[in-house]
Amino acid sequence: MERETADQLEALHPDAFGWALHCCGGDHSRAEDVLQNAYLKAASDRVVHSGASSFKTWWFGVIRLTAHEEFRRLRYRESLLGKLLAQFTGDAHDPRPSAAQKIDLDEQTLRMREALAQLPARQAEVMHLVFYQDLSISEAATLMKISLGSARQHYERGKARLRTLLQTSSPVFAHES
Structure with a gap:
């Protein structure tokens, strides 16, 4: 140093x-x-x-x-x-979900993937980076080689569009937002 x-x-x-x-x-x-x-x-x-x-x-x-x-x-x-x-x-419990929980999780995951697939490419990419890869919007912008303002706009529009898609496709997601 x-x-x-x-x-x-x-x-x-x-x-x-x-x-x-x-x-x-x-x-x-x-x-x-x-x-x-x-x-x-x-x-x-x-x-x-x-x-x-x-x-x-x-x-x-x-x-x-x-x-x-x-x-x-x-x-x-x-x-x-x-x-x-x-x-x-001896308090170990099976961390795996029950069969009913697994079916619910699989259905929710499928709905989320279908909704993400309906987003424009940049919105889907920034949403994936922020939620699945645990990056900040700033880090996602750097990774995507776009401005921070552009990434924020894609993020906000993507969230709004996902909310709309999930609320119309499933009453389960309508209560979670």
């Missing part, structure tokens, strides 16, 4: 900790871990400021993504721990 980068990071440390604290929902120990991991990324040159944005914006983005990674890791560990405890305590 260059000395200039280290100096900028040092100057931003109080603000960075406040941002990490916000990203971690006020949990001080998690915020400390997240900030430490972000610093490790910077020190090992796994993240490098390219100059496309201000240094502070870039650094806060690194912290936000690191917090998100840590949250996902924590959630994954908790789910594994829960499964392990359930096995030892």
